[in-house]
Amino acid sequence: MSKQITAIRGMNDLYGEQAEAFDYLVNTAQSVLNQYGFASIRLPLVEKTELFARSIGEVTDIVEKEMYTFDDRNGDSLTLRPEGTAGCVRAVIQNGLAHNQIQKLYYTGPMFRYERPQKGRYRQFHQFGVEVFGLDSVDIDAELIVLSARLWERLGLENLELQINSLGSQEARQAYRDLLVEYLEAHKSELDEDSLRRLESNPLRILDTKNPDMKAVVDGAPKLIDHLDAESKQHYDELKVYLDDVGIPYTENPNLVRGLDYYNRTVFEWVTTELGAQGTVCAGGRYDGLVEQIGGKPTPAVGFAMGIERLMALLIDKNLVEHKAAPDVYLVLAGEAAKRPGLVISEQIRDYLPELTVQMNCGGGSFKSQFKKADKSGARVALVLGEDEVQQQKIAVKYLREDREQALMDWSDLLAHLSDVFQ
Structure with missing residues (x-):
């Protein structure tokens, strides 16, 4: 008798309570997004590898170490999508949805990254993504954060902390990068192996390190928030006013930089202490240069993605899942x-x-x-x-x-x- 075939490590079956939690979460999110005037878009699982190298950044961990990439029978390099924003940007460009238009879109589905599986982090995982194209004003940044807060309320989730920061313009970010590298070079002996690797390729990611031994170095580094261009600072200050107006508490985290190269200005994360090391359940921000970077005309954009498995774990742990009703x-x-x-x-x-x-x-x-x-x-x-x-x-x-x-x-x-x- 042949040996039993099992699922690939880090790619899990969802059934029973987990499947109920998945459906409850996605259906609730769709209901909230529809309330805010968003429309659904369905995206392919597989894209050209170049799309992610050009958008996420060739020197990011995702592109360097985590993507499932293969050559098809024509010799084209293809990749199972590791995140959803790049594919959504490609879709709005290709289908003529981006230029001189406002698009408010959401999507959901599996993503793939070759990582060490652990609670809340899998090789096939699911995201619910929200993207807005054509608006550069801070009110849409605020609405996305308010929208996500409403979703937590609708789901019954509490004790999620909102962290915000601004990465400024690309020019201000580059100037800050030079300043940060100068500081880190002076403390090179205190950097861990991962930070030394990032020093030349992606030094801002060092600020987001989870290594407690790096805390003193990171705390002493110059803060990007102190080196913003005037326009980005005004944008950030207005965002805080909007959040204060609607009563959403937040923490300013100057080390919040996000792991993808395409972000600028607003970045935010919703985090929890109840999932161990994988504390981020929702993250996003503004990426005004990405549409042009992928081949479209300059178009402002902002969005976020939620980790469905992580939110499912919270819902199940707190017994918040609406179970399938009994038949009548x-x-x-x-x-x-x-x-x-x-x-x-x-x-x-x-x-x-x-x-x-x-x-x-x-x-x-x-x-x-x-x-x-x-x-x-x-x-x-x-x-x-x-x-x-x-x-x-x-x-x-x-x-x-x-x-x-x-x-x-x-x-x-x-x-x-x-x-x-x-x-």
């Missing part, structure tokens, strides 16, 4: 003669009373075993159809959750009766 009606069918009319009746109920959930017993079984299934299902009403009932075109209605006498009625009266019972 369970059809107990005894004998071969009851099966075909049972199917007809169940469909008639679904047609006439679409708000009801109907579960029909399939696979046969004794009356006793079927009633056990009906009771275990949580259904409020059991409809009983046996060979005698079929001959008489009658059906029995048994009330499983209330002290009420069982009723026997004609098939023609059933729909009106159920309508009265469930009104």
Whole structure:
């Protein structure tokens, strides 16, 4: 016998409570986004490798170490998407949705990164992404943060901390980069191996290190917020005023730089202390240069992405998932003669009373075993159809959750009766 085939490490099946949490989260997010006037967009799982090298940055950890990249049969280099923003930008450019237009879009689906699997970090993971194109004013930055706060409220999640920062313009960021490198060079002996590697390629990422031994060096580094250009500083100050106006508390984190090269001005993260090392559940910011960088015309843009697995873990841990509701009606069918009319009746109920959930017993079984299934299902009403009932075109209605006498009625009266019972 051949050895059992198992899933790839870090690529997990979602079922039961996890699947319920996934659906609850995505459905709730879609409801909130629709309330704010966003539209759905569906994006491919596979893109040209060049897209991510050009957008995320060739010297980022994602591109250097984490992407699933392969050559197809034509010899083209393709990559399973490691994040969603680059593909969404490519889509709006290619489909003529970006230039001189305002687009408010959301998407969801799997992403892929070759990482060491741990709680909240998997090789196939899911994100819910939100992107806005064509608006450069700070009010949309604020609306995205307010929108995400409303989602946490809708989900019942508490104790999420909002951290904000500004990366300024590309010019101010480059000037700060030179200043930071000068400082870090003077403290080179105190840098860990990862920081030494980033010193030349991506020094701002050193500020976001999780190594506690680097805390003193990072705390002493010059702060980007002190070297913003005037326009970016005004933009950042206005963002804080908006957040104060709507009463959303925030923490200013000068070391929040995000891991992708394309960000500028506003960056933000929602973090929790309840998931161990993987504390960020939602992150985003402004990326005004990315559309042009990928080949479109200059277009301001801002967005964020949520880690679905991390939010699922919080929902399950806090028992916040809305579980699948019990069926309203369970059809107990005894004998071969009851099966075909049972199917007809169940469909008639679904047609006439679409708000009801109907579960029909399939696979046969004794009356006793079927009633056990009906009771275990949580259904409020059991409809009983046996060979005698079929001959008489009658059906029995048994009330499983209330002290009420069982009723026997004609098939023609059933729909009106159920309508009265469930009104």
